[in-house]
Amino acid sequence: MRATLHPRLLNGRQGDPGVYLEALHHAEALLLDCGDLSALGPRHLLRVGVVAVSHAHMDHWAGFDRLLRLLIGREKRLQVVGPSGFAERLYHRLQAYTWNLVDRIPAELAFEVTEVTEGAAWPRARFRLQDGFRPEELAPVPAAPDGTVLRQGPLRLRAAVLDHGTPCLGFAVEEAMHVNVWRTRLEARGLPTGPWLAALKAAVAAGAPEETPITIEIRGAAPATHPLGALRDLVEVTPGQRLAYLTDFADTPANRAAAIALAREADILFIEAPFAVGDAAHAFDRRHLTTRAAGEIARAAGARRIEPFHFSPRYEDAEARLLAEVHAAAGRPPP
Ligand SMILES: [Zn+2]
Ligand SMILES: [Zn+2]
Known part of the structure; x- marks a missing residue:
């Protein structure tokens, strides 16, 4: 199949998690997590139309200011997706700065936030530069049974709530046929x-x-x-291509079921594998996966290409071992 989804893992398998996703013939890009964005130049960052953040741990969200700085003075309506309470986090982030005189900036900049929760309706809010990013409540949207949060051109973004000691979103991006x-x-x-x-x-x-x-x-x-x-x-x-991005969740039966549903038949699966198989107790204590759990989820989902990431720094020189463990658990030869 011709590749039409072009993802880029921003900081390798060890650095801050994040994927920049472009689709063929589609002008806007998606950003899955928003940690260290230094790998992206202004030209790429300005193409971002959707920022989907799994959760607000710093390594997934600390890079937002770089994007914000570039957007001031530009015409943009950016869709933001995050877990429960995310609009308030964005609000506080925005209020760290002084916004007097912004009514002189003619270009409209707005962030529209959708919180994916386990409730029957997903809260929405908007923040506009010319209003000093004062919060505006938007009408909530009914929770989609299949997790569809938004459509952007030929792409559909789905999300599911995973448990990482805090709600954390897993994402799937699917291209129309x-x-x-x-x-x-x-x-x-x-x-x-x-x-x-x-x-x-x-x-x-x-x-x-x-x-x-x-x-x-x-x-x-x-x-x-x-x-x-x-x-x-x-x-x-x-059929269109499918990509899944799953990070920061504990190895529990409920999380496995939700992760497998999102990653089902994925052409490309980005999945966290922070801890080696021998450190399972430690992984569980940190509410993260082991390499084996990541491989087993990939296998159960029938994912075609597996891209493990979010390796803990404790395995700095053992990337090949972690990769081999994931692939062994997935029933594949080492990459
Ligand atoms: Zn993390
Ligand atoms: Zn985390």
Whole structure:
């Protein structure tokens, strides 16, 4: 499959966790966690349209000021996703600075926060520069049963609440399926190109029933209407790519179930593996995974490529060993 999702692990397997994610033909990037952002230059940071933060431990959130500094004076509406209470954390972060005279800045900058919680509705809030980032409560959104938080172009972001001694979000990003028209089949059947192909593609992508009428405009003649089922062979459907980002959670049955559901059939799985298999008690005490737990979750989810990260500094010279442990538990040869 052609790679259309292009993730970049920002600080290697040992540094602050974070993934910068670009998608082919899509202008905006997603930032999964917001720790050390020094690997990203202004050009990349200004493309960020969504910041999804797993939890507010410093290594996942300390880099926000760098992004904020760049955004002042720019037109931007940034979507922020975080766990319960995150809007208040962002508010305090913003209030660390003085914002008088900002009404002179013509460019509108706004942060719109959605908190993914275990409740029936997810709280939302907005902070606008020209208001001095005063908090504005927005109407909460009903919690999506499948964890969908937002859509951005062809991408859908899902989240689930994991337990890390504090609520911590796991994320999945899924690209919409690709629907391509076979030009040769179109010609073979003597059908013209035209706007009707967009309607056909949209109907296929939406999973419309076979009898759905599709009207074909024919130049110099009356339009012809066919059921979707009679036109389906004109298009080729390829599933979109999936990426999961799972970090900072204890090895508990509930966490495993939620993590596996998010990572199911992922093309790329970023998963934390901070502690070696021999240090399981320590890992549990810190509410983190071992390499073995990470590998077992990847295996149960059927993830294709595994990218372990968030290795504890105590294994500074043992990266290869940790990687081998993850892959062994996943039932794969060492990378
Ligand atoms: Zn962490
Ligand atoms: Zn943490």
